[in-house]
Amino acid sequence: MSPxxxxxxxxxxxxxxxxxxxxxxxxxxxxxxxxxxxxxxSEINPPDANALEIALTLKDRHAAEVVVLxxxxxxxxxxxxxxxxMGADRAVLLTDRxxxxxxxxxxxxxxxxxxQKIGGYDLILxxxxxxxxxxxxxxxxxxxxxxxxxxTYVSEVRIVDGTVRARRTAExxxxxxxxxxxxxxxxxxxxxxxxxxxxxGKIRVKRGGxxxxxxxxxxxxxxxxxxxxxxxxxxxxxxxxRLPPRAGHIFSGEPKETVRALLEALIRDxxxxx
Amino acid sequence: xxDGHGLEDKSxxxxxxxxxxxxxxxxxxxxxxLIGEGRRLADLRGTPLTGILPGKGVDALAEQAxxxxxxxxxxxxxxxxxxxxxxxxxxxxxxLIRRHKPEIVLFGASKxxxxxxxxxxxxxxxxxxxDCVKFDIDAExxxxxxxxxxxxxxxxxxxxxxxxxxxxxxxxxxxxxxxHNPERRxxxxxxxxxxxxxxxxxxxxEFEEFTKxxxxxxxxxxxxxxxxxxxxxxxxxALLQELADRLGGAIAASRKAVDSGWVxxxxxxxxxxxxxxxxxxxxxxISGAVQHLAGMQEAEKILVINIDPKAPxxxxxxxxxxxxxxxxxxxxxxxxxxxxxxxxxxxxxxxxEAR
Ligand SMILES: Cc1cc2nc3c(=O)[nH]c(=O)nc-3n(C[C@H](O)[C@H](O)[C@H](O)COP(=O)(O)OP(=O)(O)OC[C@H]3O[C@@H](n4cnc5c(N)ncnc54)[C@H](O)[C@@H]3O)c2cc1C
Ligand SMILES: Nc1ncnc2c1ncn2[C@@H]1O[C@H](COP(=O)(O)O)[C@@H](O)[C@H]1O
Numbered sequence: 240m241s242p243x244x245x246x247x248x249x250x251x252x253x254x255x256x257x258x259x260x261x262x263x264x265x266x267x268x269x270x271x272x273x274x275x276x277x278x279x280x281s282e283i284n285p286p287d288a289n290a291l292e293i294a295l296t297l298k299d300r301h302a303a304e305v306v307v308l309x310x311x312x313x314x315x316x317x318x319x320x321x322x323x324x325m326g327a328d329r330a331v332l333l334t335d336r337x338x339x340x341x342x343x344x345x346x347x348x349x350x351x352x353x354x355q356k357i358g359g360y361d362l363i364l365x366x367x368x369x370x371x372x373x374x375x376x377x378x379x380x381x382x383x384x385x386x387x388x389x390x391t392y393v394s395e396v397r398i399v400d401g402t403v404r405a406r407r408t409a410e411x412x413x414x415x416x417x418x419x420x421x422x423x424x425x426x427x428x429x430x431x432x433x434x435x436x437x438x439x440g441k442i443r444v445k446r447g448g449x450x451x452x453x454x455x456x457x458x459x460x461x462x463x464x465x466x467x468x469x470x471x472x473x474x475x476x477x478x479x480x481r482l483p484p485r486a487g488h489i490f491s492g493e494p495k496e497t498v499r500a501l502l503e504a505l506i507r508d509x510x511x512x513x
Numbered sequence: 514x515x516d517g518h519g520l521e522d523k524s525x526x527x528x529x530x531x532x533x534x535x536x537x538x539x540x541x542x543x544x545x546x547l548i549g550e551g552r553r554l555a556d557l558r559g560t561p562l563t564g565i566l567p568g569k570g571v572d573a574l575a576e577q578a579x580x581x582x583x584x585x586x587x588x589x590x591x592x593x594x595x596x597x598x599x600x601x602x603x604x605x606x607x608x609l610i611r612r613h614k615p616e617i618v619l620f621g622a623s624k625x626x627x628x629x630x631x632x633x634x635x636x637x638x639x640x641x642x643x644d645c646v647k648f649d650i651d652a653e654x655x656x657x658x659x660x661x662x663x664x665x666x667x668x669x670x671x672x673x674x675x676x677x678x679x680x681x682x683x684x685x686x687x688x689x690x691x692x693h694n695p696e697r698r699x700x701x702x703x704x705x706x707x708x709x710x711x712x713x714x715x716x717x718x719e720f721e722e723f724t725k726x727x728x729x730x731x732x733x734x735x736x737x738x739x740x741x742x743x744x745x746x747x748x749x750x751a752l753l754q755e756l757a758d759r760l761g762g763a764i765a766a767s768r769k770a771v772d773s774g775w776v777x778x779x780x781x782x783x784x785x786x787x788x789x790x791x792x793x794x795x796x797x798x799i800s801g802a803v804q805h806l807a808g809m810q811e812a813e814k815i816l817v818i819n820i821d822p823k824a825p826x827x828x829x830x831x832x833x834x835x836x837x838x839x840x841x842x843x844x845x846x847x848x849x850x851x852x853x854x855x856x857x858x859x860x861x862x863x864x865x866e867a868r
Contacts, residue, residue: 343641348638378631379632384636389628390599391599392628409625414720470640471638471676474670480661489822490834501845511793
């Protein structure tokens with residue numbers, strides 16, 4: 240996995256992808272207080288699609304191999320197939336009932352083991368965070384497990400002379416970092432425009448054999464380290480927020496009139512001074 | 514590497530720690546806010562409050578930190594720690610935690626705080642709750658870590674019952690920084706952590722600071738005029754500026770407007786930007802994605818200007834105009850000027866006590 244090896248074989252880039260319910264459709268079931276997932280259309284977690292786009296751009300430039308991987312139920316095949324149709328070479332789904340309810344500690348562990356089983360990687364990309372869990376802990380967690388350099392919140396990745404250069408959005412400015420390979424970057428949402436699936440890609444998916452399903456036993460994952468019971472954190476309860484009702488004075492019509500009505504209301508309600 | 518540390522007998526773990534971040538000789542506000550909340554939790558647990566400060570030549574910062582309410586600061590001084598890097602910082606934190614076994618460790622939910630916490634919790638195999646907005650101690654003495662979930666539609670109570678330390682990151686501007694007391698005395702402890710030059714596994718090649726507009730900051734303004742992708746072009750932010758000027762307000766933006774390069778990142782409102790709680794939030798050409806709501810739904814009043822009557826933001830609007838912003842905003846400016854002959858200075862939000 241040294242830069243020298245990368246001359247001998249193509250670079251291998253792994254992209255961690257999670258399938259999430261479409262953000263706009265996120266709703267809490269009023270009875271069970273859990274996220275309604277049934278019947279909600281899914282998508283690739285948006286920042287993960289940006290990560291994939293970075294990988295595919297590097298593939299175009301360096302003839303890299305792009306492998307997407309995910310941990311979840313077989314319904315995640317939908318997103319993995321989309322990723323392959325967009326241009327990824329193949330996909331791995333770690334799927335096993337014992338993984339259910341895993342928090343970020345087992346998730347990072349199980350993905351790390353899967354990554355080691357795939358092997359031969361030079362660069363790992365994840366999204367900055369998911370839209371359903373929004374922790375952003377899994378990417379750095381994987382880097383911690385695998386003891387890799389990590390650069391978080393990146394918008395651009397270049398491979399220069401066998402090193403990774405990445406542009407990071409920090410608190411006070413943008414930074415360019417350089418690390419040896421292999422390393423891990425987490426990618427900013429919206430930093431590029433993910434490409435659409437191509438016809439050739441769709442045909443490859445249709446022919447089959449692009450997604451491998453692995454169980455924990457296949458990978459050698461310790462069952463005592465995954466799942467709900469082996470997750471350090473639990474969600475003890477969820478309170479629905481009752482936001483105070485808003486007045487909802489909505490004006491529509493001719494601009495002069497609506498603006499006049501609005502200003503009257505704002506002054507009447509003493510939101511702005513007359 | 515992992516060592517299953519989290520499963521050790523939890524009764525050995527004691528004390529509250531806060532990870533301190535400094536910049537240009539000052540503590541970041543998220544760190545001073547953490548000290549305030551850390552103090553409260555330490556007092557509830559009857560344990561000391563310790564700040565952890567890795568860096569190079571940070572003694573003055575350690576002194577400063579004590580004044581906000583710490584009992585002690587652990588300083589790790591090493592040239593490798595001069596700038597933040599994931600591996601050596603995680604290394605330092607992991608070793609200190611193994612050495613001293615704190616019960617609770619808090620981080621700011623800043624970029625670096627999340628970067629560090631995410632790596633560390635996997636190394637220590639313990640629980641980490643992101644972006645917390647509130648804490649409690651439950652009947653069994655566990656830290657109840659409360660964070661928004663489902664795009665801010667609810668609050669989840671996260672417990673880490675068996676593993677120690679219990680770790681959490683905290684959103685900026687949720688807690689109030691305590692006043693600084695220069696008289697306060699505390700201990701400064703210097704500790705050494707084995708680091709090798711190879712631990713500096715990333716090189717910072719370039720840094721370009723975000724431009725800071727001289728004007729009023731959105732976090733501090735009573736009225737915030739925020740623009741989204743509907744503005745279509747960066748030059749149209751001038752329109753919003755005119756409106757903001759009339760109202761004595763500040764400009765802000767959605768992430769899509771920021772990502773388009775129209776306004777600086779420092780003006781972004783939302784989940785991955787700042788939280789604002791103005792008296793009046795005016796959203797212009799912003800649809801109202803959950804990540805945006807996370808940064809503004811606590812505004813006292815919300816005014817929405819959007820051409821699409823189905824824009825989700827209308828659902829939480831106090832006032833709204835369905836219409837083309839390119840007609841509405843100039844008309845608003847005109848009518849505001851007409852109301853007071855162009856003098857804008859006193860058409861600010863009405864102070865709370867006058868309402
Ligand atoms: C991990 C993650 C983190 C995120 N963090 C944030 C965050 O911190 N902050 C944030 O804001 N977003 C965040 N987002 C993005 C968020 O999901 C939305 O994509 C974003 O908020 C949309 O911005 P917008 O409303 O400006 O654009 P759009 O959704 O494109 O909306 C534009 C609006 O303008 C209106 N419009 C168009 N033309 C006109 C006109 N002439 N007059 C009036 N109205 C008009 C349209 O009707 C539309 O409602 C995040 C996303 C992810 C995945
Ligand atoms: N189940 C999963 N399968 C694959 N990748 C994941 C999974 N969960 C999280 N990730 C990756 O980790 C990133 C951060 O996720 P999170 O920590 O859940 O916010 C995501 O953007 C993904 O790239």
